[in-house]
Amino acid sequence: MYQGQFTVLSKVYDSLNGADYKGYTDYIKKVFMRYGSGKEKLLLDLACGTGKLTEELAENGFDMIGADISTDMLSQALENASEKGLDILYLCQDMCSFELYGTVDAVVCALDGVNYLTKRDDVVKCFKLVRNYLNPGALFLFDVNSSYRFREVFAQRDYFLEGDGNYLGWKSSFDPESGLCDFFLTLFTEDKDGRYTKSEELQTEKLWEDEELESILKETGMELVDIFSGFDMKRPDERTEKKFYVCRCPFDK
Numbered sequence: 197m198y199q200g201q202f203t204v205l206s207k208v209y210d211s212l213n214g215a216d217y218k219g220y221t222d223y224i225k226k227v228f229m230r231y232g233s234g235k236e237k238l239l240l241d242l243a244c245g246t247g248k249l250t251e252e253l254a255e256n257g258f259d260m261i262g263a264d265i266s267t268d269m270l271s272q273a274l275e276n277a278s279e280k281g282l283d284i285l286y287l288c289q290d291m292c293s294f295e296l297y298g299t300v301d302a303v304v305c306a307l308d309g310v311n312y313l314t315k316r317d318d319v320v321k322c323f324k325l326v327r328n329y330l331n332p333g334a335l336f337l338f339d340v341n342s343s344y345r346f347r348e349v350f351a352q353r354d355y356f357l358e359g360d361g362n363y364l365g366w367k368s369s370f371d372p373e374s375g376l377c378d379f380f381l382t383l384f385t386e387d388k389d390g391r392y393t394k395s396e397e398l399q400t401e402k403l404w405e406d407e408e409l410e411s412i413l414k415e416t417g418m419e420l421v422d423i424f425s426g427f428d429m430k431r432p433d434e435r436t437e438k439k440f441y442v443c444r445c446p447f448d449k
Contacts, residue, residue: 209246209269213307216427217252220306223427224337225256227442228302230429231421232335236301240329242322243291243309247273247284253304254282261296263289292321299331305338308438311401314376316412319404323416330445336418338441345437346370346403350377361386375403409441419444 228236237259241250244262246269254260254277262284264270270286277284289295291305291313303326313319326336341350351370356363365382379399384392406423413420424440425432432439 209272215248215307217248219427220249221252221256223429223440224253224304226429227335227337231442231444232302233333236335238300240296240300240303242294242303242305242326243307243312244273244286245269245307247276247286249304249306250284250286251277251280251282254284255280261285261287261300263287263291263294265290292318292325294325296329299329300334301331302334303330303336305336308339308341308401310338310340310404310409312399314400314402316408319409319412320416323412323418327416327418327445332445333447334445335421336441336443336445338443339438340404340409340441341401342432342436342439343403343405344435346375346377346401347372349437350379363392370403375405377401377403406439413443417446419446 228234239253239258239260241247241253241260241262244250244264245266247262250260250262250273260282262270262273263286264273265288267288270288273284273286277286287294287296291309310319310322313322323336330336347370350368354368355366357366358364363384367380367382368377369380370377377400379401381397381399383395383397385395386392410420421442421444423432423442424430425436426438426440
């Protein structure tokens with residue numbers, strides 16, 4: 197039986213996803229230098245997962261808040277931060293209804309967190325809250341999987357990943373009409389006796405086209421500053437797999 201999102205994968209997520217957290221942190225710092233105030237200190241990492249990017253940003257001198265709806269992922273985040281002696285505030289919060297104690301200097305939502313919002317109303321709720329908790333003129337950075345990635349990569353391929361004795365089978369099913377993509381994940385984890393335990397998880401992402409996101413940003417009073425194809429800050433093209441949005445809260449909010 198398939199379980200809900202990020203329950204099975206929480207303990208092996210970091211060993212299997214291969215994300216470049218240092219690269220992402222360097223990209224964020226470059227964006228701040230180009231478009232920011234130069235005074236970014238307190239950051240919110242929204243949908244922070246196991247907190248690896250949160251940790252990387254904290255180690256680069258930022259005061260960090262991490263928020264995620266998954267208690268399993270946050271347990272790993274707390275454990276990781278404790279081992280490194282990092283002072284990070286983690287909150288178990290839904291992206292569509294989160295609450296902070298005050299405003300922040302920037303919000304980051306990495307690794308296609310926005311794609312996990314499968315209803316337009318939920319994206320609107322999320323972006324409105326981001327705007328509410330951002331200081332005037334502060335930046336909101338997020339990335340999404342592109343149309344090309346959903347249609348030509350996820351829809352056409354199955355994957356098999358390995359890391360630290362764990363094996364993950366990944367099968368995708370994309371519906372072009374709804375824009376929804378189901379990921380059927382089968383995980384085999386090695387037990388102490390050398391045998392393997394099988395677990396299954398279902399994840400769902402939604403394709404958000406540029407026009408839809410730009411409409412939602414306008415509706416929620418956010419300014420679209422730029423869109424990049426990667427950490428090198430180049431322009432997207434028809435084969436771009438992930439798009440990096442740079443948005444700004446209005447100065448006169």
